[in-house]
Structures are given as structure tokens and as C-alpha cells.
Amino acid sequence: MSEHHVIYLSQADVAGAGLSMEEMIRSLETMFRFKGEGRTEMPPKPGIHPQKDAFIHAMPAYIPDMNAAGVKWVAGYPDNYKKGLPYITGLMIMNDTETGLPLVIMDCAWITAMRTGAATAVAAKHLARPDSATLGILGCGVQGESNLEALAVVQRQLKTVVVYDVFAEKAELYAEKMKRRFPALDFIRAASPREAVAGSDMIVTAGPIRKDPEPVIEAAWFREGTFVSTVDFDSYWKPAAMRLSDRFCTDDRDQMAYYKREGYFRHIPEVTSDLGEIAAGRSSGREHERERIMTMNLGLALEDMAVGKIVCERAKQLGLGVRLPL
Numbered sequence: 001m002s003e004h005h006v007i008y009l010s011q012a013d014v015a016g017a018g019l020s021m022e023e024m025i026r027s028l029e030t031m032f033r034f035k036g037e038g039r040t041e042m043p044p045k046p047g048i049h050p051q052k053d054a055f056i057h058a059m060p061a062y063i064p065d066m067n068a069a070g071v072k073w074v075a076g077y078p079d080n081y082k083k084g085l086p087y088i089t090g091l092m093i094m095n096d097t098e099t100g101l102p103l104v105i106m107d108c109a110w111i112t113a114m115r116t117g118a119a120t121a122v123a124a125k126h127l128a129r130p131d132s133a134t135l136g137i138l139g140c141g142v143q144g145e146s147n148l149e150a151l152a153v154v155q156r157q158l159k160t161v162v163v164y165d166v167f168a169e170k171a172e173l174y175a176e177k178m179k180r181r182f183p184a185l186d187f188i189r190a191a192s193p194r195e196a197v198a199g200s201d202m203i204v205t206a207g208p209i210r211k212d213p214e215p216v217i218e219a220a221w222f223r224e225g226t227f228v229s230t231v232d233f234d235s236y237w238k239p240a241a242m243r244l245s246d247r248f249c250t251d252d253r254d255q256m257a258y259y260k261r262e263g264y265f266r267h268i269p270e271v272t273s274d275l276g277e278i279a280a281g282r283s284s285g286r287e288h289e290r291e292r293i294m295t296m297n298l299g300l301a302l303e304d305m306a307v308g309k310i311v312c313e314r315a316k317q318l319g320l321g322v323r324l325p326l
Helices: 011-016 021-036 078-083 109-127 142-154 168-181 193-197 253-261 275-279 301-318
Strands: 005-009 055-063 068-076 088-095 102-107 134-138 160-164 186-189 202-205 227-230 247-250 293-296 322-325
Touching: 005 301, 011 102, 011 109, 011 301, 021 109, 021 142, 021 275, 021 301, 055 301, 068 301, 088 109, 088 301, 102 109, 102 301, 109 142, 109 227, 109 247, 109 275, 109 293, 109 301, 134 142, 134 193, 142 168, 142 202, 160 168, 160 193, 168 186, 247 253, 247 275
Parallel strands: 005 102, 134 160, 134 202, 160 186, 202 227, 227 293, 247 293
Antiparallel strands: 005 322, 055 068, 068 088, 088 102
């Protein structure tokens, strides 16, 4: 083993590999097609919960056609902001599929943020109206940023972003920052969740995930033709609002069933299709402009492996990271 090495990539190295959001969306679209065709391996993620509403999950997956295998060990602590720490932290290990040896150990926070936004974009490509011009963002953290970046790639008619956060100053800073990145978009700061929801063609809710949520979004605000991505699961949406969905999608049925067994999602609708089925053509995308469609993506290890594989290849080309002996 003294001859074998593993490469360690810091968060700066991972980001420095230079993957574009377009590349990630394409990679996830391909991965979801493989998944829908039964050409991937991914058990539901087991986890531990050291504090209320906190989690540490193990997320293994294998994508044979991408020669990508590994595991993510990721933590989410909603109260970390009080300590000046990020909500999501953790590591990924990528393995050699021929020998099982670990090849790369890397920070997972950047990949988690970006691939989550990319998964929303894959869903929107199939399920949102092509003429969607207004996006409501509720929760102006890392996911609020990455979801906007991803949706801007696939929704070319986007013109206005209405932003809300329980901390008003956070919404203001978000609007200022994202305006610099997307100068062609108009940003409006909403004074209430209703203002961010009621007039939007697309909605992303990206607050902290809660096992016992106290949702605020009412059914009356969920208008016809809207596409919704609930990055924070059912934390923002009241059951009556979710039940208005003509289509209720997810990224993985088995993982949804696992969460239900663990006590989550006691009042959500039945799943009509998952993104793998849609990407593989086994389930239809949006069928008419009046459909209310909600996707509750849970976050898949397959997404991490699909993006992580490209990060590893790009980092190797650029000579990034530190070699460590096994």
C-alpha cells in the first residue's frame, strides 16, 4: 500500500476545477436517464441525527456508464449560522471501480450546493413552462444562489426574481449580490412569503429542512401553471397547497419511501413520477400550461458521483490537490 496515494481536494480545489453549471446540468440529465433505465446502483441514504433537525448522512452510489463510484459523508446543521459555520459540511470519497481503492478525498460542500441547483434545472427543463418569466426564491442562502444560477441556464425567458428570507437583510444582500452576477434580471425583495409565491411562474423554497415543519405557504397562493422545487422538502408548503399539485415528482421513489419510514413527509401527496423516469422517457414532462407541478428532490448520491467524477478528472488535468500516502 505504500505505493498507493490518494489525492485530497480542498473546497478551493473543487471550485477551482472550473466546472460550469451547464456541464453539471448535462451530466445530471445523462445520469438521470441511466437511472431511469435501471443502470445505476444507489441504496437509500442512512443517517444519524445528533441534534434536533440536524443530520449526518452516508450517501454511496455507482454509475457504471460513467465509471463513477464513491460515497459522500455529509452533515447538515441548521443552527450552524449562529456559530458562523455553514449549514452543509462533509467529505466525498471517489473509488477505483476496478480495485476499490480510494482515489480522491474531497470537500463536498461546493458539489452539494451546485448539483442541487442543477437537479432543479433538470426538473424545470421538463416540468416548467418554457415561457416562465418570474422566479420566486424563498431562502436566500447557498441553495437560493445555486438554484437561480441553474434555472437561468434552462429558462431563457426568465426576467424577474422575487426574493424572500425570514431575515430581511439577508434577502437584501442576496438581491445585491445576484444582481451583479445577473445584471439582465430584475430583483424584487418581497416583504412576505405570499409576495414571493403568488405571482411567480417558478418557485424554489430553500430554507432549513425540518422534520416537524411549520409551513406558511397557503393553497390559495399556488396558481395554475406554476412549477415548484422544494429544496427544503415540505418545510415551507402547507399540506393543502401541496395537494393542489397536478403532478408531484421526486428524484427517487425509494429514498422518498425511506424518509417516510423515518417519520418525514406525513402529509405529502403520492408521487406521480421521478426524474429518472422522466429523463428516460418513461414518464411525460409537462403536458399543458395550466398544470401545477411540484418536485421534491431529496438530493441523490448519484448526483454527487456524476459531478464528482468530472471534478476529479478536471483537477487531475490542472494538477490540483495534495497527494497523500495510503
